[in-house]
Amino acid sequence: MLLRELLDSEELGLRLLVGREAGDGALDRAIRAVPTIDLADPGRFLTGGELVLSELAWWREDGDAEVFVRALDRAGVTALAAGEAAHGFVPQDLVRACRRRGLPLVAVRPETSFTAVTEHVLRRLDRRHVGDLAALVERHRRLLADRGAPDSVLELLRHSMGLEVRVLSVTGRQIAGAGAPLHARTAAALAGRYLAARGSCGAPVHRVRIGDRLHSLVPVPAPRPEAEVSAAEAEAEAEAVPKAEQAAELGDWLLVVEADTSAWPAPDVELLDRIVELVGDARAAHDGAKVALNDLARRLLDLLYSRVPPEEIPVRLSSTAQAVVSQKDTWQRCQFVVARGERDGGRPVPGPALRALLEEALVQADGPVPVSPQDIAATVDDEQAVLFVLVPEPTDTLPEPALDGAALQRRLSAVLARWLGPTGRVSIGVSAPVAAPGNARRALGEARTALRVADAGPEQVTVRGPEDLTSRILSLLLLVPAENRQAFASRLLGPLRDHDSRHRTDLVTTLEAFLDCDGSWTRCADRLHLHVNSLRQRVARIEHLTGRDLSRLETRLDFLAALKAC
Numbered sequence: 001m002l003l004r005e006l007l008d009s010e011e012l013g014l015r016l017l018v019g020r021e022a023g024d025g026a027l028d029r030a031i032r033a034v035p036t037i038d039l040a041d042p043g044r045f046l047t048g049g050e051l052v053l054s055e056l057a058w059w060r061e062d063g064d065a066e067v068f069v070r071a072l073d074r075a076g077v078t079a080l081a082a083g084e085a086a087h088g089f090v091p092q093d094l095v096r097a098c099r100r101r102g103l104p105l106v107a108v109r110p111e112t113s114f115t116a117v118t119e120h121v122l123r124r125l126d127r128r129h130v131g132d133l134a135a136l137v138e139r140h141r142r143l144l145a146d147r148g149a150p151d152s153v154l155e156l157l158r159h160s161m162g163l164e165v166r167v168l169s170v171t172g173r174q175i176a177g178a179g180a181p182l183h184a185r186t187a188a189a190l191a192g193r194y195l196a197a198r199g200s201c202g203a204p205v206h207r208v209r210i211g212d213r214l215h216s217l218v219p220v221p222a223p224r225p226e227a228e229v230s231a232a233e234a235e236a237e238a239e240a241v242p243k244a245e246q247a248a249e250l251g252d253w254l255l256v257v258e259a260d261t262s263a264w265p266a267p268d269v270e271l272l273d274r275i276v277e278l279v280g281d282a283r284a285a286h287d288g289a290k291v292a293l294n295d296l297a298r299r300l301l302d303l304l305y306s307r308v309p310p311e312e313i314p315v316r317l318s319s320t321a322q323a324v325v326s327q328k329d330t331w332q333r334c335q336f337v338v339a340r341g342e343r344d345g346g347r348p349v350p351g352p353a354l355r356a357l358l359e360e361a362l363v364q365a366d367g368p369v370p371v372s373p374q375d376i377a378a379t380v381d382d383e384q385a386v387l388f389v390l391v392p393e394p395t396d397t398l399p400e401p402a403l404d405g406a407a408l409q410r411r412l413s414a415v416l417a418r419w420l421g422p423t424g425r426v427s428i429g430v431s432a433p434v435a436a437p438g439n440a441r442r443a444l445g446e447a448r449t450a451l452r453v454a455d456a457g458p459e460q461v462t463v464r465g466p467e468d469l470t471s472r473i474l475s476l477l478l479l480v481p482a483e484n485r486q487a488f489a490s491r492l493l494g495p496l497r498d499h500d501s502r503h504r505t506d507l508v509t510t511l512e513a514f515l516d517c518d519g520s521w522t523r524c525a526d527r528l529h530l531h532v533n534s535l536r537q538r539v540a541r542i543e544h545l546t547g548r549d550l551s552r553l554e555t556r557l558d559f560l561a562a563l564k565a566c
Helices: 003-007 065-075 092-101 114-125 130-143 151-161 184-200 231-240 266-305 310-320 351-361 405-420 437-455 466-470 473-479 482-503 507-516 521-528 532-546 553-565
Strands: 015-018 051-054 079-083 105-108 165-169 174-177 206-210 213-220 253-257 334-343 376-381 384-390 425-430 461-464
Touching (some): 015 092, 092 105, 174 266, 266 376, 334 405, 334 437, 351 384, 482 507
Parallel strands (some): 051 079
Antiparallel strands (some): 015 105, 165 253, 334 425
16 A cells, blocks of 8 residues: 555544655655564665554664664665654654655654554555455445445455445435545545546546545446437437537446556456446436436426326326326426536536436435435426435524525536636526426426526526525516617617717716716725726716716616616
């Protein structure tokens, strides 16, 4: 194992005293043996590559360390691990001697035994049983094929080899893993780097360093059953949407291994392959469970587009999807979510890719409004992802449970920034909760209106909900047809644009700055680097050309609406 991997062990709690000064190469040295030595001159017992454990019984006073460290350096050991139990500290002359020779020095706290360090390293060094582990994982894969539960195997790997393996979605949500979940920022950073790498080069394995830890990221793509489409349909789809534009990576799971798998021997690589197959089976089971839910979403959308009376919708859904809908023929409280996006250069994000992304992003295991994968039904409509998300009924402690749009925006922004590119964006509209089928059509329209409001947002990922439709008067502009907005803007701003074009003036820019400064003459003049009198002359010209009085609030609102409508 590498020295860096040993230092990453939280249970041992080792502290690096010397090593960073020598560069990253010092921490990437391999450990091949773990002897415990307390001789003043141990050179004849060393062959190179060792992690030397020493309680420092040979140390008496300042200056004793030089001979000991020189012997270790000449033998080519990987590092020295000095125990603090005997003296209560690591002597400074030992620290100085190791720093002079570039020998990594690690402090072992009194409560950590040398036996624990030795056993931890030996578990990673003993490769005789890796082939047996690979066969065992394969047996587990066959046993768990129908249940799709890889956690027990990942726990086995953790205890047998000290190997931390987790399964994440591309939103950073931990799907499986034996150890403690990664910090949310670390998980989001790994997912974001993975998406950026997959989207640009499609490499099978990516290595990412977050802080001092190296992670290998292995894709577990979404399986596609052969029966889902015919060969002719698959070929036609591939021609219509080039592979690079399908954005299938938005539906990937990724296997996260806290190690550099590129240096693994063949038996370890075989073990990794078996783990990927195991997780792939779990992914197939997960996707299989979503088929009925997504069929339900398609049927619900078709019913909303039809003339079926609202009270009949739950009955028709239960008769066509009894595996999903309760046979009580009742409507369950839900919210509608609609999304679309485009990548850098104006390339649209395909609807199926957005659907897969949001199916993961909306899952919330904890918090005031928990959402499980079984609470989400999704489909695609005209390259938009359309999702129906069940939310809890109101209670005394939570009178209006609803999806947290701000949290959804933060999660997606953290992982999509690099993948989307500088000019790419994703817009998401969310409706208010729907408690009765009679409000379903209105709620779908509300989500689509919120989507149009999100399109006008400044952020790369923008989520807007019902509160954004009524909290600002300018948001109501998006409810007006585009041609009407353009006609209004042209009628009000046309004279100013014509004047700017013919006389090379900046009346439109001046108007925009004046309104942005809340009509403050001083602030606006400072922003435009003008004398206040010059600014007054420009505003007077604007009023003359348009026949409007900018001292009136109504006029300012009209001009502001015209500028926003452009």
